[in-house]
Amino acid sequence: MKNRIVRAVAGTFILISLILAIYVNINWLWFTAFVGINLLQSSFTKWCLMEDILSKFGVKD
Numbered sequence: 398m399k400n401r402i403v404r405a406v407a408g409t410f411i412l413i414s415l416i417l418a419i420y421v422n423i424n425w426l427w428f429t430a431f432v433g434i435n436l437l438q439s440s441f442t443k444w445c446l447m448e449d450i451l452s453k454f455g456v457k458d
Contacts (some may be wrong), residue, residue: 399458403447409434 410432417425439445
């Protein structure tokens with residue numbers, strides 16, 4: 398369950414930042430890059446802050 402939520406949140410953040418980059422300011426693409434970098438580092442380190450946050454809210458694996 399946690400993996401699905403993490404992927405949904407990451408995908409939502411990316412889509413929102415792309416929409417903001419198109420309609421508000423191109424600098425919102427930095428947020429897209431930040432999300433992508435966090436996804437990449439979590440694949441190497443096997444640590445994700447969002448998973449820790451979800452664990453504190455009681456979401457099971």
